[in-house]
Amino acid sequence: MTWLPDETLAHLRGVVGDAAADAPPDLRGTPYELREMLGRGGMGTVYLAWDRELAREVALKVVHAEAAAALAHRVVREARTLARLEHPGIVPVHDVGELPDGRIYYVMKRVRGERLDAALRAMPSLAERLGVFERICEAVAFAHAHGVVHRDLKPENVMLGEFGETLVLDWGAAKTLGDAPAPGLLPDDASGRTPITGHGMVIGTPGYMAPEQARGDSADVDARADVYSLGAMLRELVRPPEGGGDVSRPLRAIIAHAMAPSPDERYPTADALAEDVRRARDGESVSVYRENLFERAGRLMMRYRVPLLLVLTYLAMRVVLLLL
């Protein structure tokens, strides 16, 4: 029997998902030429396209017909909002438009690199993983500061670029804070896939989705829902390899705090979460874990092990010299 690895299974599930995916988008009347399909997610299919006017490759995402038909105006508005987010960790939206068949597309920078979920296998260092996580938090915090909540944060939506940059992708499910919800646009959707927005819709990915998102009440979703998803991502990032040690108690406390069921009990911002992660990485105490005396002594010894070793070496040498 043919062996199919997880990546191939995921690809097959994507490309044979529904009939709409079979039909390549008709890009006549747009400045773009279709090159290849890059992948398919819950919300749409991403193609590699050629921008004739600017002579460059771009990523062109075609929103699934069932989502676009109901919420086209919101897709366009959110794409425009995202286009204003200029941050090195956020893949910018260049353009948005409508295909002849009514499907909505938006055009993003073509990113070369590796998805975080795949890149983790070649990233054994915990400090390196935490560093990546902090950069993700920075980008998300920037979006929050501009009133945008991602709502579908997960390792698959983070790309590590060829030059070490960390990029948060797929802002198509984002919500602009302060927007009034659009009641009654669609009925509850228990699919677990990622539609766009609207009251009563389930948005996000099981396992990463905050409880208030899972309830489908978009009015309750704010930046703290992203904090929950970041906590779920952190849990993935710090999971030790098979046969490795345990996750440290401070990190476990950070994850638990970020993933608290009630938004009020979570970190209020992605910045606050990132700060605690940085402190844990640097061997400092974290805000959500009260360590005992032994843990504190152990942490300080680890943190200051180099000067401590130097002092001990110096003292040992003095003792030896005195004895001679």
Added chain:
Amino acid sequence: MRGDAVSVAADALHTGAGRFPITRHSVIGALDASDPSERRQAWDTLIAAYWKPVYKHLRLAWNVPREDAEDLTQEFFARALEGGVLERFDPDKARFRTYLRVCLDRFASNARKAEGRLKRGGASEHLSLDFPGAERELGHLRAAGADVDEAFRQELIRALFSDAVDVLRERSLAAGKATQFAIFERYDLRPTGGDAPTYAALAEEFDVPATQVTNWLAAMRRSFRAIVLERLRAVTATEDEFRVEAHELFGPGAA
């Protein structure tokens, strides 16, 4: 027969294991059918879909050594057949795969408690299954995480998809569509980490227009999806369960 074979306790299971018999309806209700051939087909279908998930679950979630896992796999299906456990499944309470996995966990727990009392190869009939192949696949998998139900489901999906690829290959060759399948294989079944060939490169390689490549690819995907759904329907208990599983697998409108 160790390693390559699994013993089963009933004559319902003596041929054809490892591949899905052709069926377009659920076989769960036929597990206790009075007609021997119908019953045999139901069990063949069930085992073809579930033996690898069962074996891998024992190896990864229960950390059972290889030879013991082979024995426990055969014992599990044999006892399920003898004891009528699976026939007692109630579709109102759980999905079939969840029920089967819970039965398996209970069986593995009891076997662990009675360790040493389980006799190997005690059953009378043998069913050829590719245990070495399953063992090679385990090398590609991570140890089971906390969500055992999801891991079990993933292995069921892998079994359904792997079988569908083999069936699609056979049907394509029989229908004179070897090139179409080759394009599907090159584009959608490429090795992990490999870059996908471009449509233009495939068009050049197979000496057809690029539009033909995309058309054939779309046709192969539709056939593949139809085969997967056919298999999924066979190993789910009810139409509702099938629709929910298909929805989760392929999204809205899949079934």
